[in-house]
Amino acid sequence: MTDSKKENKILLAHGGGGRLTSHLIEKTILPAFSNDTLDKLTDAASLDLTSASVCMTTDSYVVKPLFFNGGDIGKLAVCGTVNDLAVAGATPVALSLSLIIEEGFDIDTLEKILASAGATAKQAGIDIVTGDTKVVEKGAADGLFINTAGLGTRHENADIDFDRVTKTDKIIINGTLGDHGMTIISQREGIKFDSPLQSDCAVLSGLIADVLNSGANVKFMRDPTRGGVAAVLNEIAAASGFTIELDEPSLPIDETVRAAADMLGFDLLDIANEGKVVFVVDEKDAGKVVDICKNHELGKKAAIIGEVLDKEESPVVELKTKIGGRRIVQMPYGRDLPRIC
Amino acid sequence: MDQACETLGRQINIMEVCGTHTVSIFRNGIRPTLPRSLKLLSGPGCPVCVTDQGYIDIMLEIADRDDCIIATYGDMIRVPGKDGSLEKRAKSNVKLVLSSEDAIKLAEENPDKTVVFVAVGFETTTPATAVAIKDAAEKNLDNFCILSGHKLVIPAMDALLSEKNHKIDAFLCPGHVSVIIGTDAYKPIVETYKRPCVVAGFEPMQVIEGIAEICRQLTNDAPEVISMYPAAVTATGNTTAWQIINTFFQPYDGYWRGLGKIPGGTLRLKEEYAKFDAMKRFGFNEIPAEDLTGCRCGEVLCGLIDPADCGMFETKCTPDSPVGPCMVSSEGACSAWYKYGRRRKRRT
Numbered sequence A: 001m002t003d004s005k006k007e008n009k010i011l012l013a014h015g016g017g018g019r020l021t022s023h024l025i026e027k028t029i030l031p032a033f034s035n036d037t038l039d040k041l042t043d044a045a046s047l048d049l050t051s052a053s054v055c056m057t058t059d060s061y062v063v064k065p066l067f068f069n070g071g072d073i074g075k076l077a078v079c080g081t082v083n084d085l086a087v088a089g090a091t092p093v094a095l096s097l098s099l100i101i102e103e104g105f106d107i108d109t110l111e112k113i114l115a116s117a118g119a120t121a122k123q124a125g126i127d128i129v130t131g132d133t134k135v136v137e138k139g140a141a142d143g144l145f146i147n148t149a150g151l152g153t154r155h156e157n158a159d160i161d162f163d164r165v166t167k168t169d170k171i172i173i174n175g176t177l178g179d180h181g182m183t184i185i186s187q188r189e190g191i192k193f194d195s196p197l198q199s200d201c202a203v204l205s206g207l208i209a210d211v212l213n214s215g216a217n218v219k220f221m222r223d224p225t226r227g228g229v230a231a232v233l234n235e236i237a238a239a240s241g242f243t244i245e246l247d248e249p250s251l252p253i254d255e256t257v258r259a260a261a262d263m264l265g266f267d268l269l270d271i272a273n274e275g276k277v278v279f280v281v282d283e284k285d286a287g288k289v290v291d292i293c294k295n296h297e298l299g300k301k302a303a304i305i306g307e308v309l310d311k312e313e314s315p316v317v318e319l320k321t322k323i324g325g326r327r328i329v330q331m332p333y334g335r336d337l338p339r340i341c
Numbered sequence B: 001m002d003q004a005c006e007t008l009g010r011q012i013n014i015m016e017v018c019g020t021h022t023v024s025i026f027r028n029g030i031r032p033t034l035p036r037s038l039k040l041l042s043g044p045g046c047p048v049c050v051t052d053q054g055y056i057d058i059m060l061e062i063a064d065r066d067d068c069i070i071a072t073y074g075d076m077i078r079v080p081g082k083d084g085s086l087e088k089r090a091k092s093n094v095k096l097v098l099s100s101e102d103a104i105k106l107a108e109e110n111p112d113k114t115v116v117f118v119a120v121g122f123e124t125t126t127p128a129t130a131v132a133i134k135d136a137a138e139k140n141l142d143n144f145c146i147l148s149g150h151k152l153v154i155p156a157m158d159a160l161l162s163e164k165n166h167k168i169d170a171f172l173c174p175g176h177v178s179v180i181i182g183t184d185a186y187k188p189i190v191e192t193y194k195r196p197c198v199v200a201g202f203e204p205m206q207v208i209e210g211i212a213e214i215c216r217q218l219t220n221d222a223p224e225v226i227s228m229y230p231a232a233v234t235a236t237g238n239t240t241a242w243q244i245i246n247t248f249f250q251p252y253d254g255y256w257r258g259l260g261k262i263p264g265g266t267l268r269l270k271e272e273y274a275k276f277d278a279m280k281r282f283g284f285n286e287i288p289a290e291d292l293t294g295c296r297c298g299e300v301l302c303g304l305i306d307p308a309d310c311g312m313f314e315t316k317c318t319p320d321s322p323v324g325p326c327m328v329s330s331e332g333a334c335s336a337w338y339k340y341g342r343r344r345k346r347r348t
């Protein structure tokens, strides 16, 4: 009895490379991700790529809570890295996934998270081909951290570069702002709403492939995760030298998310998304890109939200507000804090 | 508004007293829609931004104790003391809460620690702190106390107007605070200083209507207190809320960041409730005077100088490492000036 109970928790020995490690890999990890490359359990995965033009990215995931409405850390770790590849104009090919687990972590919970990561990868049509597991002493990590790296081949139509952004280009987003961030914040703060908030956590490679396959002149793409749309547009303005104007009434926003943001004093432009992509598109293709998005289940609320204005010495991102006012949209500070007034 | 500017033939300065108005004005880009000679002065900002250095230093000292948990509103952790802020100290015994009720819960869940609630806010949050003390007293919760930095709006308005050279023509007063304090509270301001006090809501159109009403009063030279806030603002306010505030708290001459001591502007717990007073519990006699030498927030607030005239602006004082309240608040006058400065350069 005690033994089986013990076995349901992660022990330091699970990361020690011995019998418990093999057991963990065989019983918990492989079943979630099984594919021909991974199942060989070689030290390095061998891949045959169809193109010599390769993109690579990596990201670490430390989200709290581990499970949230609309996803969990496993799904997030796959979506995030796949999306980073997709917005760089790459077709995702393979992922690595590494775990840093705190001693005492529940193995059933780990299984759930890995199953979710596996299902998300499968849905995206991408294999998790290699990985690593480390266990750290209690207190040295907060439950579970995941790192993923991704490899992709460049889409033939993709030419994604700040330098291609010019005046009159349109800014497009595939749906509502801030759903992920407000879900996490509300859950962390223990706030309940009548209709629950739901993270938008999703794999965007399919939607982005549809857009690129259409031949639309997409000049730049980025997923507005941490720092939200405000951070992405400030980066584009700074790197391209062009001022960007946003139109407040055009911003797609879910009413419950808006209520949550108002209550806690957040600006949804600063809040993280996990299933959104911001496109900078040549003016004449903007309508087409919005239509393609709307035909995809992840783009039903797609909209043109702004445009690129003049090149300037100190470019800014400006918001035309509902009442016809204007304000500068700042690069967010870096940590969202609820305010009391 | 245009008419008011024309009739008066000079710049009109309207101060919004409360940070919530400042946020709305800022987020909705209201300033550029107003006539050029109509200037909105951001008042002392939010209650968090006006929390003085001495208070923060005491809070940080308490946070260093292992037997304490600091329960604080989120935006408080960035406000700097003499060296550092709660955020920069990155201590694990600092818990963010959304209400005083959450702080009480923390105390119940952690009987072996003393929970110190960072009690800041204007009249809108003070009643909730008072209720928490009442609750703690009834439950005999010995491991709960508060560090009171609660502030009162009217004494601050009074202090600003008693500054000799101030350039404030009128006040846009916050709706939610007014629900508690009532319109009568503004009467002395109108009577003594002949300045319009218009209570308005926080939606962009309500702000604009409030400004229009102020302009009307200024044109007719007929200052009065008027509430345009949709929710009921009575003459006497919410007496139940006042009663509970008065049961537990008493005003004293406390420091406001950058503004010095404001007579009767800060609340502390009454002697009877000393056991819930973190100051007394941890042996602090008095909140020390702050040293913000060089910070000219007082003059900025009164419309006497522009932030750029302050010697520390952009050098020692920036949004990421703020000195005065006008920079601490992300919508404060200095902070806004810092951001918009770039743009002004661009337009000329």
Ligand code: SF4
Binding pocket: B258, B294, B295, B296, B297, B300, B307, B310, B311, B312, B313, B314, B317, B322, B323, B324, B325, B326, B327, B328, B334
């Ligand atoms: S720039 Fe900083 S120091 Fe100077 S008045 Fe403003 S807040 Fe105070």
